[in-house]
Amino acid sequence: MANGIAGDVTNQFAGDATFAAGSVLAVDINGTGASDRFAVEGTADLSGATLAVTAQGLAVGTYTVVSAGSGLGGTTFQALTGVTSTPFLFVTDTYDANNAYLDVIKVRDFADAGLTPNQIATGEGLDSLTGGAVFNAVAGLATDAEAQAAFDQLSGEIHASAKGMLVEDSRFVRDAATSRIRAAFGDVGAAALPVMAYGEGGPEMVAADTDRFAVWGQAFGSWGNTDSDGNAAAFDRSTGGLLAGADTLVGGWRVGLLGGYSHSSFDADRNSSGKSDSYHLGLYGGTNWGAIAFRTGAAYSWSSLSTKRSVAFNGFTDRLSADYDAGTAQVFGELAYKADAGQFRFEPFANLAYVSVHTDGFTEDGGDAALTSAGTSTDATFTTLGLRGSSDFAFGGMNATVRGMLGWRHAFGDVTPTSSFAFAGGDHFTIAGVPIARDSAVVEAGLDFNMSANATLGLAYTGQFGGGTVDQGAKVDLAVKF
Template sequence: MAPSLLPVTVDEGAVEINGFQVSHPSDNAIVGTTSGKQASLVISNGGTLENLRGIVGDVAGSEGEVLVTGPNSAWNNIERLIVGNDGVGTLSIEKGAKVTSGPFSAVGWGAGSVGNATITGTGSHWSFDYAMDIGSGGKGTMTIADGGALSGDDLFVGYDTDGQGSLLLKDKGSSIDVNEFYVGFYGKADVKVENGAELKSALIRLATQAGSEGLLEVSGKGTVVTTGPILAGTSGKSDIIVRDGGALNTNSLRMGILAGSNSSVTISGSNAKLNADEIWFGNGKSTLDFHHNNELYEFSGKLISKHIDGNTWKDGITVGTHELHQSSGKTLLSGDNSLFQGKTYVEGGTLLIGNKLGGDVLVSGGGALGGSGAIGTTDALSTVTIASGGILAPGNLNGGLTINGDLIFAAGSSYQVNVDPKSNASDHVYVSGKASLNGGSVLHVGASGNYNPFSTYRILTVGNELTGAFNGVTSNFAFLTPELIYDYAKKTVDLKLSRNDMKFANKAMTANQRSLAGALDTLKADGNALYTALVTLGDDQATIQSSFDALSGEVHASAKSALIENTLLTQNAITNRLRSAFNEPVATPPIEPLGYGPERKQPTAFNSVVDKDRVAATYGGWAQAYGHWLKQDGNSNVGEFSASSGGFVAGIDNTIADSWRVGVLAGYGQTSFHSNDRASSGNSDNYTLGAYAGSQWAMSHGVLAFSSGIAYTWHQLETERSVAFNGFSDRLNADYDAGSLVAFGELGYKIAAGRSTFEPYANLTNVYHKTNGFNETGNTLAALNVDSDKTNTVFTTLGLRAATTLDLGNISPKARADIGWRHAYGDVDSESSARFTGSDIFTVGGTPVAKDVATLEAGLDFNLLPSTVLGVAYTGQFAKDVKQNGFNVKLAVSF
C-alpha cells in the first residue's frame, strides 16, 4: 500500500510513519478505537500526518498512544485533537517535533477519561487554535520540559465540574504563550511553573465558577509568569504561591471577587517576587501572606479593599474578609495602602510600614511591627494591638510611626526602641487616639555609635488619652541603666539613660584588660568622647573585651621583646667572627675575613690542632648580613605578634699579645613588627657600635676557646595602631627612642676526630634594654602617654657545634651544625605602663621573651676559589608558642 493511502485509524497494534508523508484532510485519525485493546502510532524521522480530527483513546476501555519525535516530524490536525476522549490517551511530542490542532483541543475530555501529554526537548511544540482543555471532563495531565513549548488562544486547566487538570511547566527554555489562562474553571486545577520556565498570558483566571479550585505555583530561579490582570477566586477557591526565586508579574491582582470565594496569595522561601501594581480584595475571603526568609522583601504595590456591585468595583468598602499576614522574614510595604480596610496579622518576622496602611493590626507570637509610615487615616481610624509575644519596633533606625487611631500594649508585649547616638532623636510612636499600656516591657536596643549617656529620648506621644504603664524597661547596654518617665498630663513617655554602678573592670577578663579597665574607671565623664563610647557599649562580653584590647597599646610592650631578641644577632655575629679569626677548625666560619695585614706566625700553643700552613692575620676586616623572622602565638591575655629583622654588622680587629684578638664593630638593621589581633604595627631603625675580644689555649686533648663582646644599639621606633569600636575610631601614631646594651662571654672546648670536629660550649649573655617615655598622637583621647621603662634579661646557652669536611670529588664543602638550649632569666615579661589624659596609670604585658628555647643552625660552605667562600645556612629557634627562622647566604673573599 502506498504511504499516502496508509489508514489513519488504528484499532490495535502499532503503525509507524517513518520519514514519509500521509495526508487525509477529510478523515479523522483515531488511535485506540476498541475497548480492551491497545493501539499506537509513531511519527518519526521527518514523517508527517495530516488529518481532519485526531482522537487518541476514543472509547471507554481503549488505550491509544501517539509519539511524534524528531526534527521535521509533524502531526497536523485541521480541527480538534482529543487525547483521552473516553478512554486512555497518551501524546508525546519530543526532540523538536511539531503538533498543531484547530478549534478546540483537549487532554482528558470525557467523564472517566484519562489524558496524558508531554512536550519535551528544544523545538518541540504544540500550537492550538481557539481553546484547549486539560482535564475537561476527565483527568488530564500535561508536562512541558527541557525546552518544549505550548501556544494558542485560551487554555483551560480543570474545565468541567468533574474535570481534574494538572499542568507542569519546567526548565529553562520551556514556555507557554496563550491569550487567556484559566486555572480551575468549573473543576480542579494544579499548575506549577518551575526551574526557569516562562509563562505568558494576557489574562489569568483562577477558580472561576462556584465549587472550582485552582492552584498556581511559581518557583525556582529564573522562573517567570507574566500576565495582565489576574482574577483569583472569582467564585471558587484559589491559591497562588510564589517561592524560591520565582517571579509573578501582573498589573492587577484581584482576589476573592464574589461572595463565597476564597483566595490566597503566599510569597515564601527566598528571593521570590510578586510584582503587582495593585492588589484588590473583593467580596469574598482574601488572604495575602508574606512567608519568606529574605533579609528584606519590599512590596511596592497598592493594597485596596474593594467590593463589587454588579459589574462595578468600589474602593475602600469592606464586604468580604480581607487579611494580610506577615508570617516570616522582613517585609517592607512601601506603597500607599491606605485604602486597605481589612486586618493585618503580624505573627512572625517583621512587617515595616514604609508608607500608609489602613485597617486594624494585631501583632503576636514573636512578630514585630515597625517602619516610619502611618497606620490608619483620619477618615478611617485603626486600632493597633500588640499582644503577648508581639513586638512594636517603630522606625527603621530612628524613625517615627504614626497611628491614626488607638494603640494597645497587652501584658507580655514588647516595645523596642533605638535612639540616635548623635542627637536626642529616637524611635517614636505618635498615637492620635488613645494609648493603653496594659503591661509589656520596653527594650532599648542601642545601635553602633557614641550615645549621650545622660540624654532623655521621647518614645511615645498620645493625642487623646494615655493610660496605664509598662511593666519595666531594659537595655542592651552594659554600663547604662534606662528609666521611663511618664507625663500623663502631656500624654508622653520618655526614655532616660543614666550611668549605672557597673565598673569597666567588672567586665574585664584578662590581666591586661583588668589593668586597663581600672584606669578607664578613673576617667571623667563630661565631654569625654572615649568615656561616652565605652559606657554605651552593648552588654556583649566579646565586644567589651575586644574594645579593651584595642585601647591597651599592647604593641609597645611586645616590641620590647622583639628588640631584645634582635640584640642576640649581634652577639652571634661576634662569636662567629672570633672563631673565624682563629682559623677555627670546627667549621668554615659564617664570617670570613675580608682582608689581612702582614702575616705573623701562629702561637705555638695552637700547633697541635690548627693547620700550620694557615697563618692568622695581624689585623682583618669582616662583614656579615643577617635576617630572621619571628612569630609568637597569642593567648587569652596578649595577641599574636610577628617580627622580622634584617641588617649587617662590620668590624675590624687585630691580634695582640700573640693569643688575643681584639676588635670593634658597627652595624645597621631594621626590625618590622605587627599584631593583627591588635590592629597594630611598627618598625625600628637599629644602629649598633661594639667591641669584642677572644683567645684560644691549647689543652691536652683539644683547644679551650673564649669569646666575649659588648655592643650598644640605638633604636628609633615608629608605631601605628587603629582603635575602632562602637562608632568610636582613631589612628594613633608614635615616634620614640630605645636602647639595648648586650654583653656576653662564652667558653668552648674543641675536639678533633678525624675529618670532623666537635665543640661543646657555654654562653652567658646579658641584655639591658631601656625605652624612653613618649606620647602617642591622634584625634581623640585614646592616645596614650607612655612612661619610660628599663629591663634586664640574662640568657644562658649550652650547646654543641660539629663540623666535617665532605668529599664530593672536585669540591670539598664543609657541613656544619649547631644545636643548643637557651634559658632566659630576669625580666622576661615585657610590659608597658601608660595613661590616658585624665586617667590613672595602667600596665599591660606584651608577648614575653621565651624562657626556654631550642636553637639550631645547619649550613654548607663551599670554597669556590682559594680566597672565596660561598656559604648557605639555616638558623632556627623553637619554643612553646614561639617560632623563629632565618636563612643566610654569604660570600666571603680574603685578600
C-alpha cells in the first residue's frame, strides 16, 4: 500500500485475508497522525507478515494499520521494520480483537534533553503542548544533540537580547546631555561649544557669560558585539543616529531640551536578525558650585522593533517575524570636581543612571513555531567612576582642545534580559538574552575645534570593553551660541 503518501490508501476487501510467510504489509504514516490502512470484512491472519512502515514524521498517538471485521484470530505481525523509537518516543505494534495498531508513546520530557537554561526552558514549553507539527518534529529527532540544536532555534532569544541592546543604547542620550552641560560651562572634557571668551589680556581664557541661547547637534555611530555566554547566542549590533538640543541659563542653572532619532540593526548567530527605529526626547540641566559640577537629566525613547528568524531542523522548517514597540525611560546624574595642573585640566567624576525598558506583548507571524510574548520590563542601574582630562592648543589659527576619558562602569539589576514566551496552546517559559556586562572599561578620546567665536566642532572616539562585550563608536558634535 505504501506510495510515500500517508493516509491516501485504504485497501478494503470482502472475505478473509491470510498473509503468507515472508509477506510484507507496507504502510505510510506521517507526523499529523495519518496512516494507510488494510481492511477486510472477514478475518485476517497476520502471523506470516512483516509490518514495514515508512514514516514521514511521528505523532504521539495510535495509527490503525489493519482492521478485520471478523477479527484477527489472535495473530500478530512477525516483525516491525522501518520505524524505531527515539529519545522521546517508544514505538510498538499493538492489537485488539479486530485491529492492528502502531502506537507512538511519549516516554521522556523534552526538557530532559536540554543542557543550557534556554534549552531546558524551551523544552518545558514544548512539553506543555499536546501535539502539533513542532511538537511532533522534535519528538521524532534521533538524538539529544539534534534536540538541543532545535531548542536553540525555537527559543526566540533574539527578543530578549534586543532588550539588552535598548538598555545599552540609552547611554547615547545621557552622554550627549552631560557632554553638552560640560561644554556650556567650559568644563573639562567638553565635547562641543566650550563657552569661553578672550579676556582683556589677550589669549588668557576666562569664563564667558552663560546666559546666551545655544543650539547643538550630535551625529553618532556605534558598532558592538557580545560573545555567547554559553546560553544565548552571540549578538551583534550597529547603531547610528542624530541628536539635537537647545539650552539657556535659568537662574544659576543651564537647562535645555533635546530630541533625536536613531536606527539600529542587530542579529544573533542562530538565524535571527532585526532592526529598530527610535525617537528620543529629554530634559537636561546642570550647574557649578565652585569647583564642583553637577549635571542631570531625564529622557524617554520610543522604539519600533522588527525581527525575523528562521527555524530549520530535521522534519521541520518555519520562517517567523514580529513587529512590536518598546519604551525606554531613564534618569541620570553626575558629580564632578574640576582641577588644573598647569596647562592640563582634570575632572574626576561619578555618574549614576537608572534605565527601564518596557516591551509590548506580541505574537510572531509564521507557523507552529511562532511565539507569543507577554509585555515585560527590564530595569538596570549603571554607575561610572572615572577621570576626564583636556588641554588646549593652537591648530591652524584656531583654538583647539584635546581631551580624553577613562572610566569604570558597573551595572546591576536586570543585567541578563529575559522574555516570557509561549507556543500556541502551551504554557509560558522564560528565555534569557546575552547579558549586559557587569563591569566595563569605558574610554573616550576627542578633539574640539573653535571654528569661530560662536561655533565649535568636536570629533570623538568612544569604546566600551568588558564581560565579553566590545563596543566602539564615533561622534561628531557641532554647537552654535547666539
